[in-house]
Amino acid sequence: MTAGETAEEEGDLAALHNAIDQHLVGNYLDLPGAPLMLCVVGDPGIGKTYTIKQHLTACMIAPYEISASAMAHHMEGVAVKPLIRCYRDASARLGVQSAAVIIDDIDRSIMANYRSIGHTVHSQLLTGFLMDLCDNPRRIVTEDAGSTRSMADVERVPVFLTANALTGLDTALTRPQRMRIFRFNPTTEDRCAMIASALQPEIGMSFALSTGDFAALELRFRTQPIAFFGDLYATLLAGAMPNMNGPRFFNREDMAVQLKARRYEWLSRLGQTIAAYDLAVVMSAAERLERARMMGLGGGGPA
Secondary structure, three states, rough: OOOOOOOOOEHHHHHHHHHHHHHHHHHHHHOOOOEEEEEEOOOOOOOOHHHHHHHHHHHOOEEEEEEEOOOOOOOOOOOOHHHHHHHHHHHOOOOOEEEEEEEHHHHOOOOOOOOOOOHHHHHHHHHHHHHHHHHHOOEEOOOOOOOOEEEEEEEOOEEEEEEEOOOOOOOOOOOOEEEEEEOOOOHHHHHHHHHHHHHHHOOOOOOOOOOHHHHHHHHOOOOOOHHHHHHHHHOOOHHHHHHHOOOOOOOHHHHHHHHHHHHHHHHHHHHHOOOOOOOHHHHHHHHHHHHHHHOOOOOOOOO
């Protein structure tokens, strides 16, 4: 923990899952004193955002994600509008499905108080908006308020944040009644579980990998972020697609209609193809992807 940071608790993957569940319950039930925001703090690439999104998806909760880069603009007051829109849209979704907001890399946003810059008008407006939202999660300023402060009623939506550190944020925003802080320290077993999840996102779309294989991948690519394995899955899947293009499987003149009608057949054949990918194939593709990243390229599918 760095100086000035007030992380209340820390734990592994199981503890983070529990903290996410507690945060959801506290907000959906609108419990008195329950903070609107849960901030997951930890080193870059350990799977903070990935874990939150995976857990929400498993709970059938729609994640509304916004990155720190989206909350920036040269005109005063405009930077807060994407955040207002994100929260409002998630609130509207609650009528048909549970929803939550995820703000990535909050410590890289313009709310951060860098020593060479200090708090700006933009950072103060964003910080003030979030503090108001935490204090009144069922009232939100309208996006087109203009010179007059117009408010609208909304449903309360749990907010998740990720950060590498919180030393740059206003301490008023990180008070326990506004923000719960959880420092994520995944174990090696946790990383293996996240890698397995990244490489097996769908039933019937799994590689021929064992628990030991996932451990071998974790050991070989320990310096890679969890997102690396999501990219690896995508490149392997893309590489399998040409092998699926059998004779007369579809006519290219009407591809979209035919693929929609034969979706399950296509998925079955694709699943059979990638099911043959064992550790050697996946490891080789991962090494190519690693080299490509080092050179600033993409790629990495099976040769």
